[in-house]
Each structure stands twice: as structure tokens, then as C-alpha cells.
Amino acid sequence: MNKRIRIKDIAERAGVSTGTVDRVLHKRGNVSQKAKEKVLAVMKDLDYEPNIIASTLALNRTLRIDSLLPDFTTDVYWQQPKLGMEKALQAVQHYGIINRPYYFDLFDTISFKKAVKKILDDPPEAILFAPIFLEESMKLLEECARRKIPVAMINTDIRNVKSLCYVGQDSYHSGVLGGKLLDFGLNEGEAAMILNLGKETSNAKHVINKEQGFRDYFTQNSSKNIEIVKSAFEDFDQQEELKNYIMEQLRTHQHVRGIFVINSRAYKLINCMESAALKNIKIVGFDLIQPNLEYLQQNKISFLINQNPVQQGYLGIMNIVGHLLFKKEVEPIQYLPLDIIVNENVEYYLQRELQFDLVI
Amino acid sequence: MNKRIRIKDIAERAGVSTGTVDRVLHKRGNVSQKAKEKVLAVMKDLDYEPNIIASTLALNRTLRIDSLLPDFTTDVYWQQPKLGMEKALQAVQHYGIINRPYYFDLFDTISFKKAVKKILDDPPEAILFAPIFLEESMKLLEECARRKIPVAMINTDIRNVKSLCYVGQDSYHSGVLGGKLLDFGLNEGEAAMILNLGKETSNAKHVINKEQGFRDYFTQNSSKNIEIVKSAFEDFDQQEELKNYIMEQLRTHQHVRGIFVINSRAYKLINCMESAALKNIKIVGFDLIQPNLEYLQQNKISFLINQNPVQQGYLGIMNIVGHLLFKKEVEPIQYLPLDIIVNENVEYYLQRELQFDLVI
DNA sequence: AAAACAACCGTGTGCGCACACAGTTTTGGT
DNA sequence: ACCAAAACTGTGTGCGCACACGGTTGTTTT
Numbered sequence: 001m002n003k004r005i006r007i008k009d010i011a012e013r014a015g016v017s018t019g020t021v022d023r024v025l026h027k028r029g030n031v032s033q034k035a036k037e038k039v040l041a042v043m044k045d046l047d048y049e050p051n052i053i054a055s056t057l058a059l060n061r062t063l064r065i066d067s068l069l070p071d072f073t074t075d076v077y078w079q080q081p082k083l084g085m086e087k088a089l090q091a092v093q094h095y096g097i098i099n100r101p102y103y104f105d106l107f108d109t110i111s112f113k114k115a116v117k118k119i120l121d122d123p124p125e126a127i128l129f130a131p132i133f134l135e136e137s138m139k140l141l142e143e144c145a146r147r148k149i150p151v152a153m154i155n156t157d158i159r160n161v162k163s164l165c166y167v168g169q170d171s172y173h174s175g176v177l178g179g180k181l182l183d184f185g186l187n188e189g190e191a192a193m194i195l196n197l198g199k200e201t202s203n204a205k206h207v208i209n210k211e212q213g214f215r216d217y218f219t220q221n222s223s224k225n226i227e228i229v230k231s232a233f234e235d236f237d238q239q240e241e242l243k244n245y246i247m248e249q250l251r252t253h254q255h256v257r258g259i260f261v262i263n264s265r266a267y268k269l270i271n272c273m274e275s276a277a278l279k280n281i282k283i284v285g286f287d288l289i290q291p292n293l294e295y296l297q298q299n300k301i302s303f304l305i306n307q308n309p310v311q312q313g314y315l316g317i318m319n320i321v322g323h324l325l326f327k328k329e330v331e332p333i334q335y336l337p338l339d340i341i342v343n344e345n346v347e348y349y350l351q352r353e354l355q356f357d358l359v360i
Numbered sequence: 361m362n363k364r365i366r367i368k369d370i371a372e373r374a375g376v377s378t379g380t381v382d383r384v385l386h387k388r389g390n391v392s393q394k395a396k397e398k399v400l401a402v403m404k405d406l407d408y409e410p411n412i413i414a415s416t417l418a419l420n421r422t423l424r425i426d427s428l429l430p431d432f433t434t435d436v437y438w439q440q441p442k443l444g445m446e447k448a449l450q451a452v453q454h455y456g457i458i459n460r461p462y463y464f465d466l467f468d469t470i471s472f473k474k475a476v477k478k479i480l481d482d483p484p485e486a487i488l489f490a491p492i493f494l495e496e497s498m499k500l501l502e503e504c505a506r507r508k509i510p511v512a513m514i515n516t517d518i519r520n521v522k523s524l525c526y527v528g529q530d531s532y533h534s535g536v537l538g539g540k541l542l543d544f545g546l547n548e549g550e551a552a553m554i555l556n557l558g559k560e561t562s563n564a565k566h567v568i569n570k571e572q573g574f575r576d577y578f579t580q581n582s583s584k585n586i587e588i589v590k591s592a593f594e595d596f597d598q599q600e601e602l603k604n605y606i607m608e609q610l611r612t613h614q615h616v617r618g619i620f621v622i623n624s625r626a627y628k629l630i631n632c633m634e635s636a637a638l639k640n641i642k643i644v645g646f647d648l649i650q651p652n653l654e655y656l657q658q659n660k661i662s663f664l665i666n667q668n669p670v671q672q673g674y675l676g677i678m679n680i681v682g683h684l685l686f687k688k689e690v691e692p693i694q695y696l697p698l699d700i701i702v703n704e705n706v707e708y709y710l711q712r713e714l715q716f717d718l719v720i
Numbered sequence: 721a722a723a724a725c726a727a728c729c730g731t732g733t734g735c736g737c738a739c740a741c742a743g744t745t746t747t748g749g750t
Numbered sequence: 751a752c753c754a755a756a757a758c759t760g761t762g763t764g765c766g767c768a769c770a771c772g773g774t775t776g777t778t779t780t
Contacts, residue, residue, distance in 0.1 A: 006766060017730045022768065029769090030727050052454045054766035056413050060735050094412045170708070177704045184544045217704075337708035340700035344537045344577075348530070348697035366736060377760045382738065389739090390757050414736035420765050 014038040068129035071103040084313030126150040154312040175213025182258035185282030191255040196232040197265040246272040258282040267291035306339035374398040428489035431463040444673030486510040514672040530695040535573025542618035545642030551615040556592035557625040606632040618642040627651035666699035
């Protein structure tokens, strides 16, 4: 195929005008059955593909994607999906895609509900959001399904309600992987702790899945008789209280030789541990945020599991755009790789985030 | 900014015609200094950005990117950069980008030189290639620099000659990482082998870098007194000879408890090893090709390091396109992450390769 | 039979830009 | 002063598509 097939070529071959071809193409206006069949046959024969460039120019439209993400001033982790989202938006700006961002307090459903109301009062073409609050998020999804607004989710997966897609990690298998990585540092008869430094209101399903995966790893794979200790502390921003809690936990569970921190806050754990304890305990955490990176470099953290938050934001937008503009089929569940990060390879992941704006 | 700024808006504001604005924009034809300054000032004031969509349509041009990759029938690894390249080409097809692919024999410089001649006899707008043969590749790069043909390299990095970019792995640090990953399975006083199942003619620099990185890891990080054993075998396609060689190597170096295979052919090593030996020796290899994946699943390979070959092909093309179409600055050296692959996370990397066509 | 309505269709215009071409102004030479 | 050439500029056209609008034909109603 040397020359791109145009609707003019289709029209000539089918013996109709370009207006008729356009009407068949867009299922618009009236076209006789006879003309329709002729046009469709020629399109198929010539393998016609619309010129998205010309279509975009002619349409001269603006499509708005509203985003609803946790406020990154509450938790630095959320700067990263925002970064990925912004880079994707930059890449597709010339297609007339614009964004209206909304933020909510990670620990306050009121702010989430307020933002949802604003979004639905002036509905966009599509929504990208992080479903931190299960019940409220399901309501948003149901309403969007009713209004046929495509929704892409990141970070947390909600099933049983229709959405365009989920882009994020598989929390169960991140728990399995955490088990595997901790296992390298464990000997026969020692104990491993799974530590949740998070609030009860957020991501309960994630927590359960990670723990289950972690336990299943040791049940099914490790022959070292490892005891699993579960631990959780909500007031992780209270330094003294957290320190007391950690010290007490380590005293109570003296066989613990590995800790799997299931949120991005492994650094808060390490802030509370004495050097001697750190030498004897391997720590596996999540996410390449600055305080974690410093401890990884100091080998106080053995592994970080990268949830690819930048890519979540990026691909969330790209999937929406692919659906809206290119009429692409979208895979409903898209798990991102569970990157294993050590001091020797972390640099490349950090560079990757910076280079995202090279992608069209 | 509610409405996109057009050249018409610039023209009105500067008191000239759109033809003059176009001439200033493209440094074409004649424009008086006075008009030029006015136009540039308005452009800057209004933060004008050309509409790439309209520009592409008006230009109605075809840009050809020639690719020069090793023949994937010789080595299955090379199917993957080809796949990434094809997906990128698909994504940018509507910009009028076409591809002419050339393939060469991985172990025969003649085929490479023949392909180079064909490319240069009918020069494309840009070239994507894998510089397997150092000397011949440098000649190609010098000629392209002379003719101002942008070249993107993947898999092997050639410095000191001008090119658009290199997208690939950092071979030194992949050696370092290999050392780290093997170190998990090693005890005091044991030995680690670095095994090269490759031909002398290919990628010598890569080999040297990986080995150096591997050695440096143990020198600088491991306190276990690990002896490093270097081993290489060229006739890796001769099953009996390879088996004899491996058996002899394992007899000679009985303290070897870990083997780092520095090409993608770890599976060939495992084909030659007896079950008993496999239980005592950890193996770290490269690349998610089918035979390796099977052994990873069977836990005969402990880790694979993913060189991201699909992404190399993909980003090689995307960088060229960004440069040609969007006049983007391209980062000259782009190292891809060194993914650590275990049985528990491999699935996500495989799925990622399949989903690439969702990206615009 | 005439009028009204619906189905159907072709034509024209515009989206923002690239660039060819012809007209106007300026400059240089005689 | 006159002429030719060069510099400069505005205008028109086309890229492929989306879609509004008016004209034609066929059908239904009066």
C-alpha cells in the first residue's frame, strides 16, 4: 500500500459522494441500504482506515478528562501518579485533550464526595481516579456507568462494577513477591513480620490481599518453618508513639528476622529502629519515594517493590485516550510489573520517570 | 488559555499575513527584519505552539525509517526488539511514518555490510540499528553523521561517534546486579562463575563490561571471599560439545555455587547440567525468552535480568519520531531499567509486552 | 392532481497549516 | 530618470475529514 486510502477513493469506487461515505462511516443521517452495502464493501476491500489526523483537525473538539486523586501533600507517594498523568496529558494535548484535576484528602471521605459532586455536576468525557474509599467509589462508578462516562482506575481495583479499566498492581502477588524477597534473608525457624502502617479506612482490600499473598508464599514455597507475625499501627505520623510500638513489637517477637512493610512507609519503620536491630532484620518495602531511596542506598532496606505509580497515571490517561479517540478495545485489567528494586538497579527506574515526556 | 493560538492570530496581532508568519516559523523565503521581529515577539507573547495535527495533514509527507536488526531466526532474542519496533511504528503510522526493515546474520559481517550499502544507496530519514559489529557499525555511524541522517542504536552502545541516541541496558551495571543476585545464594569461600555462551565476534565490549561489573560487585560489596571463575564457549549450538565443556568446567571448579550467564542462553547451560548439580548451583541469566522462562518456572533459574528488548525497539523508534516530527531534544544515552525477574513477577513483564499496542 | 413530508444525496465550507505563485515594493546599475 | 533584479508580501489552494444545508426523488396525505 503506497498511498493512504481516503474517503474520496472509497466514494469513487462505490459510485457515491464523499458525504455518503462519511455518513456510512459515522452512522449518521440517512443512507440507503444499497449505498451502505457498497460503501462498506469497498472500505473492506481497500482496508480503509480513517485518517485520525484529518479527523481531529476537522472536528476541532476539546475533550475533557477529569482526574480525582489523593492530595499529594498528605502522602508524597501520590505525586507520582500525578506526574505520570501530566506527562500523558502533555503527550496527547495536540488532540484537544484537556484535564481538570481534583484532589481529595486520603483520610476523609467528605472531600472525596465533594469532588465527586462537582465532577458529576459538570460531567467530563472521562474520568481517571484512585478508588481509595470503596463504598463511595462504587457509587461513582455506578453513576458513571449509568451516564456512560468512561472511568479508568488506578492503584486499587474495584470489580463487579463496570469501568473502562484498572491500571495498577496485583496486590495479592505483590504479597507473594514480598514473601519471596524476605525469604532470601531468613533461616530455619525464624519469623517474618507483615507490617501495615496505614489507616483502617484506606485500602482494606489491598491489605488483605497482600497479607494473603505473603502467607501463601511461605505456606507453598518455603521449607524453613517461618512464623508469620501480623502487625499494624495507625498513628504512624506520631513519631514517639510509632517508635514505642515498633520497639515493643520487636521485643515481643524476637525471632523476627524480616519485615515486609505493605505501604510505602518503610522509612518510618527504619526511623524507629536501632542500628543493631537493623543489622539483623531484612526489610522489604514499597515505592521509590525519597526517604525510602535513602535507606535503600544505605542497605537498610533490602528490596523495594515498585508499584509503578508514574506509569499508572500515564497509562490510565492513555487508555482513556485510546478509547475516546482511537476507538480501541481496552483491556479491563492491566497489572503493571512488580519491579524488584535494589540499590544496583534503582537508578534506571528513577531515570525512566524523568524520561517519560519523550513518548508521544 | 481557552482557545488554541493559530498562525492567523499571530498574523493579526503582528499586522502581517499568515504567509509571513509561516515564513518566519519555518525560516523560509524572505522576511524583513522588522516583520520577523514582530512575529517572533507575538509568538512568544502568546506562547504559540504549532498544531502538529494540522502541520502533518498539510505536509502530507511520508517519512521512512530503515531498521537494521539481527535476523531473529538465528537467535530468538531478536524477535523482541522487532516486536517493540513494530508496535511503535503502528502507533505513529498516522503521522506518515513508514519502515523498511533489513536483517543481518548475527555472526556474519558480510550480511551487515550488504544491508548497510542498500540503506545508504537509498537513504531514509532515519535509521534504527543494533551495532553488533563494532567496526562496521562505526563506519555506518560516521557516514550517517556526515549525511545528517539521525541514527538510534539499541542493545549495544557505541560512544565517540555522533548518533541520535542509544536505548538499551547499561552492561557494566547489569554485571554488578548479576553479582548481587548471585550473592544471595553464596556462602563464605564458595566460587561464582561468569559464563559467556557467545561468539568472539559479537559484543566484546558488552562482555567485558558485564564481567567487570560482576567482579567489582564482589570486590566492593561482598565480604564472603568469593572466587570468580571466568568461562566461555563459542560452539554453544553443538549440544554434545557444550555438555562436555560444562561438565568439565564444573569438575574443575568444584566450589562454584553460582553461575552468571551473560547472554540470553542460560537455558543451554541448564540443558547440560544434571539435577544434582542444579540443586547446588544458583543460576542468574538474561532475557525472558521461552526456554529461559520454562526453567525459571521450574526454579532452575533463580533470576533473569530483563534487558527490556521490546522497549528498546519501541523507544528507539519513538525517539526518532520525537526528533523528526516534534523537534524534541533527545537524551543521547537512555538506559532501560534492569528488571529483576523471578517466577513470582515474570507474568507482568510478559503481559506488558502484549499490551504495548495500547499506547498511542 | 397537488401539496406536504421524509428519505436520500451531493456540494460547499471550514478545521490549521504548508507552500506555490503572482503582485508590489525596494534596491542597484546604467 | 529608467529599467531590471531582488526582496518582500498577500492570496489562494490543498491536505483528509466532519458535517451543515439545500436540492431531488419518492411516498403519503388531502
